[in-house]
Amino acid sequence: MTTWRARIEPFTRPLFFACSRLTRGMTLGVRGVAVDAEGRVLLVKHTYVHGWWLPGGGVERGQTAEDALIREMREEAGLIVEGRPVLISAHSNERYFRGDHVLVYRIDRFTMTDRTSHGEIAEVGWFHPAALPDDAHRATRARLAEIFDGADAPASW
Numbered sequence: 001m002t003t004w005r006a007r008i009e010p011f012t013r014p015l016f017f018a019c020s021r022l023t024r025g026m027t028l029g030v031r032g033v034a035v036d037a038e039g040r041v042l043l044v045k046h047t048y049v050h051g052w053w054l055p056g057g058g059v060e061r062g063q064t065a066e067d068a069l070i071r072e073m074r075e076e077a078g079l080i081v082e083g084r085p086v087l088i089s090a091h092s093n094e095r096y097f098r099g100d101h102v103l104v105y106r107i108d109r110f111t112m113t114d115r116t117s118h119g120e121i122a123e124v125g126w127f128h129p130a131a132l133p134d135d136a137h138r139a140t141r142a143r144l145a146e147i148f149d150g151a152d153a154p155a156s157w
Contacts, residue, residue: 003122005048026099030069031056033088033147034079034107040126041144043136044076047122051137054104055079065103073107075117077124082109088147093157102157104143 031054034042043052055076059068066085073079085105093100115121127133129148132141145151 003047005046006050009048026101027097028059028065028068029056029093029100029102030059030065030072031102031104031143032069032073032079032081032085032107033104033143034073034077034110036126038126038128040128042077042079043125043127043133043140044121045123045125047120051135051140052125052127052133053137053140054143056102066105069103069105073110074113075115076121078113078115079107080111080113081107082111089143089153090155091153091157092155095156106147 032042033054036042042055044055045052055073056069057072057076059065063071069085070081073081085107088104088106091102091104093102115124125133127136129144132144139157142151142154146153
């Protein structure tokens with residue numbers, strides 16, 4: 001299902017990047033790998049880009065990376081982080097956005113509740129890392145292979 005957000009995203013993304021570049025010298029994003037008792041990982045499908053992704057988003061001015069992760073997990077997936085998430089890896093996203101970096105955290109302790117963000121996330125699902133949906137994003141597959149299969153974690157996203 002293609003939404004109006006997915007259709008306009010290719011046109012709005014350059015504007016978003018331009019505004020971000022004017023207000024920030026470097027950008028930082030976070031992604032969370034939440035793992036349930038059955039070994040499944042939590043993925044989200046956005047309304048504006050294709051495929052399944054690890055939940056996450058940008059670190060806002062005045063926030064720590066952990067605070068941003070906790071906020072994004074609650075907003076996008078309804079996941080309340082319990083305890084501290086564990087930093088797994090850091091990646092440069094220069095290929096897509098100059099000065100951007102992404103931190104990946106693992107979350108093993110959490111509870112689920114209602115999402116606080118509506119309109120951004122089309123679906124939320126739990127998947128075994130060895131049985132991801134066909135349209136799981138390349139970066140999602142790479143991060144999960146690093147965590148669960150011992151694949152090398154390159155510096156690039």
